Amino acid sequence: MPINSFTDYPMSWKPDRDALKRPLYRSLALLLEHDITNGFLAPGTKLPPQRELADFLDINFTTITRAYKLCELKGLIYAVTGSGTFVSANAARSITISKDKISNEIIDLGFVASFEQSNNIVAEAAKKVTEKGYLEQLLNYNDPTGIPHQKAAALNWMADFGIHADKDNMAIASGALNALAITLLALFEPGNRIAVDMYTFSNFIEISKLYRIKLVPIPGDEHGMLPGELDNQCLQMDVHGVFLMPSCSNPTTVMIPDYRKRELAAVIRKHRLILIEDDIHAFLSAGIMADYGQPMFQLLPEQTVYICSTSKSICSGLRVAYIVFSEAFKEKIVKAIFNINVKTSSLDAEIISELILSGKASAIAAKKKQLAESANRLFTEFFPQLPRTGHPLSFYRWLPISDDADGTHMENYFLNKGIRVYHSDRFLSGASTRDKYLRIALSSTNSLEELQRGLAILSSHFPKLIGSRKNPAPL
Amino acid sequence: MPINSFTDYPMSWKPDRDALKRPLYRSLALLLEHDITNGFLAPGTKLPPQRELADFLDINFTTITRAYKLCELKGLIYAVTGSGTFVSANAARSITISKDKISNEIIDLGFVASFEQSNNIVAEAAKKVTEKGYLEQLLNYNDPTGIPHQKAAALNWMADFGIHADKDNMAIASGALNALAITLLALFEPGNRIAVDMYTFSNFIEISKLYRIKLVPIPGDEHGMLPGELDNQCLQMDVHGVFLMPSCSNPTTVMIPDYRKRELAAVIRKHRLILIEDDIHAFLSAGIMADYGQPMFQLLPEQTVYICSTSKSICSGLRVAYIVFSEAFKEKIVKAIFNINVKTSSLDAEIISELILSGKASAIAAKKKQLAESANRLFTEFFPQLPRTGHPLSFYRWLPISDDADGTHMENYFLNKGIRVYHSDRFLSGASTRDKYLRIALSSTNSLEELQRGLAILSSHFPKLIGSRKNPAPL
DNA sequence: TGATTTGTCTTTACACATTTA
DNA sequence: TTAAATGTGTAAAGACAAATC
Numbered sequence: 008m009p010i011n012s013f014t015d016y017p018m019s020w021k022p023d024r025d026a027l028k029r030p031l032y033r034s035l036a037l038l039l040e041h042d043i044t045n046g047f048l049a050p051g052t053k054l055p056p057q058r059e060l061a062d063f064l065d066i067n068f069t070t071i072t073r074a075y076k077l078c079e080l081k082g083l084i085y086a087v088t089g090s091g092t093f094v095s096a097n098a099a100r101s102i103t104i105s106k107d108k109i110s111n112e113i114i115d116l117g118f119v120a121s122f123e124q125s126n127n128i129v130a131e132a133a134k135k136v137t138e139k140g141y142l143e144q145l146l147n148y149n150d151p152t153g154i155p156h157q158k159a160a161a162l163n164w165m166a167d168f169g170i171h172a173d174k175d176n177m178a179i180a181s182g183a184l185n186a187l188a189i190t191l192l193a194l195f196e197p198g199n200r201i202a203v204d205m206y207t208f209s210n211f212i213e214i215s216k217l218y219r220i221k222l223v224p225i226p227g228d229e230h231g232m233l234p235g236e237l238d239n240q241c242l243q244m245d246v247h248g249v250f251l252m253p254s255c256s257n258p259t260t261v262m263i264p265d266y267r268k269r270e271l272a273a274v275i276r277k278h279r280l281i282l283i284e285d286d287i288h289a290f291l292s293a294g295i296m297a298d299y300g301q302p303m304f305q306l307l308p309e310q311t312v313y314i315c316s317t318s319k320s321i322c323s324g325l326r327v328a329y330i331v332f333s334e335a336f337k338e339k340i341v342k343a344i345f346n347i348n349v350k351t352s353s354l355d356a357e358i359i360s361e362l363i364l365s366g367k368a369s370a371i372a373a374k375k376k377q378l379a380e381s382a383n384r385l386f387t388e389f390f391p392q393l394p395r396t397g398h399p400l401s402f403y404r405w406l407p408i409s410d411d412a413d414g415t416h417m418e419n420y421f422l423n424k425g426i427r428v429y430h431s432d433r434f435l436s437g438a439s440t441r442d443k444y445l446r447i448a449l450s451s452t453n454s455l456e457e458l459q460r461g462l463a464i465l466s467s468h469f470p471k472l473i474g475s476r477k478n479p480a481p482l
Numbered sequence: 483m484p485i486n487s488f489t490d491y492p493m494s495w496k497p498d499r500d501a502l503k504r505p506l507y508r509s510l511a512l513l514l515e516h517d518i519t520n521g522f523l524a525p526g527t528k529l530p531p532q533r534e535l536a537d538f539l540d541i542n543f544t545t546i547t548r549a550y551k552l553c554e555l556k557g558l559i560y561a562v563t564g565s566g567t568f569v570s571a572n573a574a575r576s577i578t579i580s581k582d583k584i585s586n587e588i589i590d591l592g593f594v595a596s597f598e599q600s601n602n603i604v605a606e607a608a609k610k611v612t613e614k615g616y617l618e619q620l621l622n623y624n625d626p627t628g629i630p631h632q633k634a635a636a637l638n639w640m641a642d643f644g645i646h647a648d649k650d651n652m653a654i655a656s657g658a659l660n661a662l663a664i665t666l667l668a669l670f671e672p673g674n675r676i677a678v679d680m681y682t683f684s685n686f687i688e689i690s691k692l693y694r695i696k697l698v699p700i701p702g703d704e705h706g707m708l709p710g711e712l713d714n715q716c717l718q719m720d721v722h723g724v725f726l727m728p729s730c731s732n733p734t735t736v737m738i739p740d741y742r743k744r745e746l747a748a749v750i751r752k753h754r755l756i757l758i759e760d761d762i763h764a765f766l767s768a769g770i771m772a773d774y775g776q777p778m779f780q781l782l783p784e785q786t787v788y789i790c791s792t793s794k795s796i797c798s799g800l801r802v803a804y805i806v807f808s809e810a811f812k813e814k815i816v817k818a819i820f821n822i823n824v825k826t827s828s829l830d831a832e833i834i835s836e837l838i839l840s841g842k843a844s845a846i847a848a849k850k851k852q853l854a855e856s857a858n859r860l861f862t863e864f865f866p867q868l869p870r871t872g873h874p875l876s877f878y879r880w881l882p883i884s885d886d887a888d889g890t891h892m893e894n895y896f897l898n899k900g901i902r903v904y905h906s907d908r909f910l911s912g913a914s915t916r917d918k919y920l921r922i923a924l925s926s927t928n929s930l931e932e933l934q935r936g937l938a939i940l941s942s943h944f945p946k947l948i949g950s951r952k953n954p955a956p957l
Numbered sequence: 958t959g960a961t962t963t964g965t966c967t968t969t970a971c972a973c974a975t976t977t978a
Numbered sequence: 979t980t981a982a983a984t985g986t987g988t989a990a991a992g993a994c995a996a997a998t999c
Contacts, residue, residue, distance in 0.1 A: 030988055056963055067990045072964075088964040089997025106623035106825075118623065126621040133617060133829065137609040146601040146799030148581035148593065181656055181801070181823060188663075188822045192692045197672040214821045217667045218693075243996075244965095318824075324621030326656070326827045346689045347663045347822075348656060349793075350581075352801045352830050354608065505967055531984055542969045547985075563985040564976025718975075719986090962998075969991075977983075 018055040020048060024064060031066055035074035043083050043094055050413075054084065054092040082216045085437060096414070096432045106451075109427055114461035117418075117427035119257070119403050120451040121319045122378040125371045129322045132361045136354070145357055151350035152341060153179035160360035161329045164368065165315055168289035169301040172331045178344055181326040181351045183287050183316035184210055190312045191218050193343035194281055194336060195247060201283070202240060202249040204232055206434040206444075208257045208285070211250060224437035225249075229396055231256065231263035234270040241278040248281035253303055255288035258434045258446040259405050260397030262292055265300025272306040281336075282311040287328075290320040290372045291379070291400045309333045312340070317359050319402065320372045325355040375450075376400055382449035382458055389466040402450035408443050417445075424468065426461045493530040495523060499539060506541055510549035518558050518569055529559065529567040555673075557691040560912055571889075571910045572687075581926075584902055589936035592893075592902035594732070594878050595926040596794045597853040600846045604797045607836045611829070620832055626825035627816060628654035635835035636804045639843065640790055643729075643764035644776040647806045653819055656801040656826045658762050658791035659685055665787045666693050668818035669756055669811060670722060676758070677715060677724040679707055681909040681919075683732045683760070686725060699912035700724075704871055706731065706738035709745040716753040723756035728778055730763035733909045733921040734880050735872030737767055740775025747781040756811075757786040762803075765795040765847045766854070766875045784808045787815070792834050794877065795847045800830040850925075851875055857924035857933055864941040877925035881944075883918050892920075899943065901936045 020042065028034045042048050054060075057075065061068035075092055078084045086092040106118045136142065145154070153161070158174045165172075180186040195201070197219035203211070205224045215222055223246055226236045232251065240246060251271070253263040263271070275282050284303050292299045304313035316328035332340050344350075362368040379400045386404050387395075397405060410417065414432030421428050431444035447465065452458040495517065503509045517523050529535075532550065536543035550567055553559045561567040581593045611617065620629070628636070633649045640647075655661040670676070672694035678686070680699045690697055698721055701711045707726065715721060726746070728738040738746070750757050759778050767774045779788035791803035807815050819825075837843040854875045861879050862870070872880060885892065889907030896903050906919035922940065927933040 070989060086964060088995065091963065106626060120623050123622045126618045129621050130617040134612040137605070137612045142605040142608060143601045146604050146797050147598045148595050148798045151581060181827070184824045185822060197694055210821055217818065217821060219672055322621050323623045324828055326825070343692065346685055346692060347660060348801070349659045350801070352656070352827050353799055354830060355827050545968060561985060563974065566984065
């Protein structure tokens with residue numbers, strides 16, 4: 008006899024009994040996948056509990072578990088013990104963000120570029136590098152993790168952020184995301200769990216999906232992830248790592264102050280987590296923000312993979328990021344670099360090195376900070392009513408909205424108005440929250456003037472969007 | 483009652499009953515992993531059958547299955563239905579091959595470089611590119627899969643090999659291995675099976691391990707993989723893809739002739755496999771070898787991911803490879819590119835494009851072919867007794883040996899003699915075979931003279947190595 | 958607070974396919 | 979050729995843990 012009478016309370020999903028073939032669990036997963044991707048089951052829908060569906064189909068409930076698990080691994084659904092199983096917010100679409108072509112008419116406030124106005128300085132450096140006599144020696148397979156003098160330049164660059172490491176404990180990768188892919192492949196296994204902010208870097212969500220790593224969303228406040236919440240989750244389940252962007256979180260613009268870094272470090276140490284510290288925004292905080300303190304790598308050198316990309320601070324088109332790691336991780340990371348990249352282009356790394364050693368990199372970073380400051384000032388002029396939280400030099404803003412419209416619809420609405428923005432659903436690492444945001448990139452237009460036009464369009468539609476929201480919810 | 487009396491025939495592995503903790507399967511897997519990595523269980527050792535070990539430990543045999551499965555996913559062991567479970571040949575060590583530092587005294591016949599003597603031409607092209615006015619425009623996030631004119635150059639280059647495709651069905655990646663990583667992450671899932679030659683590209687073995695993809699070794703002959711054997715394996719188990727290097731297989735130097743390509747294509751079509759065609763050596767075969775025919779991509783355009791790296795043909799230090807794919811794979815591959823690379827360095831791709839469009843790339847490739855011919859001639863002079871099989875322009879040779887010494891020992895033996903070579907164990911995709919080989923790189927020395935010195939050392943130790951082997955076994 | 962709901966993990970049972978002798 | 983040996987795949991049972999009311 009069924010425990011729950013499914014005739015009284017109709018189930019949200021009633022798969023066709025006759026469509027089930029053997030193996031049952033695969034067949035059931037396929038039916039579910041089909042119904043989700045074809046829109047019969049909307050994001051957020053609560054699926055029938057495992058036992059209820061099992062009774063309905065007259066099979067064992069652990070077979071349902073297996074079918075649900077298949078779909079969960081694909082990111083289509085997520086399950087919460089005690090609450091139920093739900094269709095993911097981003098089930099039916101990819102949230103990968105890239106600078107793919109949009110019409111020239113559209114102002115891009117979506118993808119976060121890096122104020123490309125200073126690329127002429129980089130172009131000059133490139134020219135200088137190719138005139139050097141030793142260029143030929145960069146064009147072979149040698150030094151797969153980076154040429155010693157390039158590593159010296161890298162350490163030089165990172166020293167300003169508070170990183171002190173040895174050449175043997177670092178490597179050069181092809182950009183931050185490449186470094187993240189290397190780290191995941193090197194140190195984690197499919198099925199492992201990594202703790203992240205409720206809203207986090209969308210491409211990290213995607214690459215975790217690709218590698219079948221489960222993300223565990225941890226609540227945070229205006230100073231970042233809450234140590235107590237992280238501790239709780241680690242006590243409750245086997246968590247292997249944690250991903251943080253302490254200098255300026257993407258997309259929330261939160262900077263983790265020193266006191267919070269220390270609290271988090273204590274929890275991370277306690278649970279022996281691997282910390283993946285993406286410090287792409289170090290140049291916006293180190294030596295600028297009062298309570299920056301130091302990278303968490305310095306607090307947890309044995310457990311941290313520190314990643315410092317030059318895409319935002321120096322140049323986005325030259326694919327260079329530095330990975331710093333302890334002896335414990337060295338062999339695995341270097342091996343993963345060989346296996347994913349063979350080596351990183353020495354030419355790109357050489358140009359970045361030239362920029363660093365000549366001091367031009369600092370000048371470029373200073374210029375970008377200046378542009379970021381102007382852009383943020385402009386944003387505040389358009390949205391004076393917003394509370395002044397978040398990083399003052401961030402390349403993007405995190406705009407609370409009250410409209411309950413579906414994320415895709417809202418993005419399309421603004422596309423029709425002539426601007427591209429990204430909805431907070433794209434950055435959700437787990438279940439939906441009732442609070443919605445838009446991420447507004449400030450660094451992707453060709454000029455401040457274009458940004459101004461974009462923000463004007465945005466703000467003209469904004470009053471309707473903030474609606475009744477008085478107190479922006481915690482991040 | 484035990485079916486097999488384990489008291490009469492002692493089991494090769496007797497885990498300590500008392501060391502078992504709950505969960506049993508994990509605990510058991512850890513014990514096994516420990517005993518393998520610490521050398522208590524030598525490569526090739528047959529483990530106790532699942533039922534026998536289960537009787538011994540007094541638990542259900544499927545719990546042993548689970549424990550064995552964990553170790554199999556890590557590449558520590560492999561199982562053959564009907565025969566048993568065995569410790570992998572490469573269980574205890576990494577077989578990743580890279581151009582890491584070896585002493586300057588040692589002549590490198592191990593890692594396959596690409597006759598770097600022509601890099602001065604590349605350096606000139608680099609200089610020319612940096613003098614172009616539009617360099618600045620290459621230094622941003624735009625066109626993540628490649629700039630249109632670079633793609634045109636790519637298609638131009640590949641047309642000589644028989645590839646005809648559209649710009650929208652190709653992308654630029656950071657080298658062949660990066661393209662392979664992208665393909666695996668995009669189109670396969672952990673646990674999937676890919677058919678490969680018995681001996682195959684070692685870094686492909688490693689990246690498959692990282693991504694928990696199982697390799698299914700398929701026997702071959704002097705014309706490559708045997709279609710009948712591939713068909714058999716696909717009938718027996720669920721195989722998702724097949725990896726081939728038709729123009730010149732690494733490490734066996736086999737070129738698959740046109741008739742065999744067609745036979746294989748028929749089997750691949752029949753089982754709807756995804757073909758990963760690594761055609762890094764196309765420039766050595768297309769238009770040169772009589773029975774080259776065409777890339778398999780042209781035979782199976784819907785099911786093939788065609789990868790064409792320029793590392794061997796043009797320049798190894800500029801990380802550029804082209805991926806060609808059908809509409810069916812497009813979305814997934816492009817998404818994986820965004821997630822692993824964000825984008826590939828436009829600068830590297832631009833220099834390669836410049837070389838292609840100016841005709842210098844062809845000149846470089848011609849020079850490398852000439853050097854390869856000389857190197858192969860030199861090799862034949864040193865080893866006249868060897869049958870003339872394999873590709874005549876290969877950048878490496880595959881040398882049958884009869885010595886039964888362990889692979890690592892043999893490599894170290896030659897290191898002590900002053901040369902680095904790689905033993906066939908590194909290239910084993912599955913079980914050990916009784917036939918052993920050395921892979922001898924011809925393209926990594928700084929000069930033919932240095933190669934000559936290296937081959938002299940090798941050949942002086944060779945008579946002892948070939949020993950009694952009369953008929954080299956099939957590849 | 959304590960019972961109930963709900964999902965997770967481990968182990969067992971069993972039918973089946975392949976290999977080997 | 980058949981029987982035994984051996985690994986694989988699916989399903990079910992049950993103990994457990996978290997969330998909810």
